[in-house]
Amino acid sequence: MLISSLRRRLFTGLTIFIVGMALAAGYLAYRWAFDEAMELQDAILLQVGSLAARNHLSTTLPSEGNIDGEAQVVIEEIKPGAAAAPRGNPVSQLPSDLPDGFQTVTRGGTQWRILVRTRSDGSRVAVGQPTANRDEVAQDSALRTIVPLGILVPCLMVLIAVVVDRSLRPLSRLARHLDAKQSDHLEKLLTEGIPTELLPFVASINRLLERIAMMFDKQRRFVADAAHELRTPITALVVQAENLEQADLSKDGRDRLNSLKTGIRRTGHLLEQLLALARYDNDVSGGNPQGEFDRVLKEVVADLLPAAQDRSIDLGFARIEPVSVRVEPVALTVLARNLLDNALRHTSSDGRVDVSLFAENEFVVFTVEDTGSGIPDADLDRIFEPFFRGSHSRGEGTGLGLSIVRRIVEQCYGSIRLQNKPTAEGSGLRATVCFPRK
Structure with missing residues (x-):
């Protein structure tokens, strides 16, 4: 059906558009939140690195209260001439030739995000976190950002389905009204309550109904006029057939006369029915x-x-x-x-x-x-x-x-x-x- 097809097309088109935009917006929001979380963690390393450089801190910061282990920061001194880290703490014994600033190093099969700072006396200190922990924190933060979007999209689809259905209800009512019309009732469709976009369509239907009504009216008049005009010659034939009954006819002639009277009677009945049909086409x-x-x-x-x-x-x-x-x-x-x-x-x-x-x-x-x-x-x-x-x-x-x-x-x-x-x-x-x- 045209109505259901139009509804399906609108809903499918809007669904594809909204889902596509939601996926694009979700990806951008995820990347933005992930990068923001990374920048925030780098800012924490900067602050801890400044404190370690000024106060000669050289240890893993204590975990007090309910501090998550993923948020722990390791602080180590970089000793001159160090080349490799022994088994144990992978940040220990970092190479002395590491440049100052942020960098990612691999020790013991684990990647670390570290910040290297050089003090005024020439000693050097490094603060760092495992990248796996940092990535997990950033991903959790990014996912929390797109969760509302994931909830909003299904709700929006339900809302769109309701809006599309309500918007097309006038068209559905119009179709039901046309289907319910009897073939002989060609009154114009009412335009009250019809959306503005449908008014040209309804006006076209009304013009079509008007042309059909005129055609039916001409057909009725033709049938009525033709039947009325034929009544006179049929009546004359009936009179002539009755006159022939008085004549002296052979058996074959009498049989032919009976056949003629049957045909005339049937034609007369047809004309009467045609006149009745034309009459009762009207109210x-x-x-x-x-x-x-x-x-x-x-x-x-x-x-x-x-x-x-x-x-x-x-x-x-x-x-x-x-x-x-x-x-x-x-x-x-x-x-x-x-x-x-x-x-x-x-x-x-x-x-x-x-x-x-x-x-x-x-x-x-x-x-x-x-x-x-x-x-x-x-x-x-x-x-x-x-x-x-x-x-x-x-x-x-x-x-x-x-x-x-x-x-x-x-x-x-x-x-x-x-x-x-x-x-x-x-x-x-x-x-x-x-x-x-x-």
């Missing part, structure tokens, strides 16, 4: 009075009952309650008739179609159950598409009935669900429509 819920759904449903069932009896289909109510919804009666009639017609068309002879209407909590529930073959799982995702009749279509359906039902339900802020009945209940389809009661 049918705004300002509508409460419609008596139970009365409308009884009338539709009564109209379809003769056709159901002709095919020996048991059409009736499993449950019906007096309920009203804020939908115009014509829309309720179209919705109920299309669902019942679809159920009857896909139910075999001697089958059953049960209708229920009742109130449940804050909703009005309308269900139609049949004993037909149901809908193949592969067709469930497309069953509401206009002109899609499915792989097991029957009769003279146009593929627009369920699409019209969905338009009416969505415009009235309801919901519709089609599902095959569980195997334990036998084959068939259950259509469930829910409307808010107010």
Whole structure:
């Protein structure tokens, strides 16, 4: 997903930058603290060397109290003519030719940092410390310097993750809002609470939605105008077909006339469905009075009952309650008739179609159950598409009935669900429509 990818890129980029800067800063801080510790220890040697030169000190300074052994300083006289140190104290018997000042010497396999000073009487003294001890002290001091930095970096990464997540939440909300939009609801996106950086993006989306809405509107007008204009010639064909029935026709001519009437009837039904589809693409819920759904449903069932009896289909109510919804009666009639017609068309002879209407909590529930073959799982995702009749279509359906039902339900802020009945209940389809009661 784009959002998570952008979040990951920002976090990864900032992590690399901050970790890199932290490593560079840590290295510099470590070197600075290490050098400072070395300079401090050299300063101590300078002070001790000055005292030893003035007071003729010549011994290892006593360790009193809790003085760390690593801080011990050794003071030795340099005797003229000395060349090598015997086993024992490696600073003893230092070569007499050592120059004054700081230097590093190796005695007995151990490196020493020593300071050589010459007194006014020509005698010489050396003060020193093992470099291993000095390095350990300097390293401890340097590590203590970068420890806060090591603690700060993880905390900073957590803070960055929180900031990045919060900064991208408006974009995530925008994506969820777009995903939740129904295909026929093309209202512009609100710009309130949108970060300034996203406003051009939202404005572009709004312009795109406006162009799509105009295209849909032109398509609806074209379909409605075309269907309306075709009603007149279709009506004329119906009249001519009825006139031909009065003529003396042969059996072959009569069969051809019946085929013609079937085609005309199917074309007329398609035009009526197209007009209904164009009409219910517009809002049918705004300002509508409460419609008596139970009365409308009884009338539709009564109209379809003769056709159901002709095919020996048991059409009736499993449950019906007096309920009203804020939908115009014509829309309720179209919705109920299309669902019942679809159920009857896909139910075999001697089958059953049960209708229920009742109130449940804050909703009005309308269900139609049949004993037909149901809908193949592969067709469930497309069953509401206009002109899609499915792989097991029957009769003279146009593929627009369920699409019209969905338009009416969505415009009235309801919901519709089609599902095959569980195997334990036998084959068939259950259509469930829910409307808010107010």
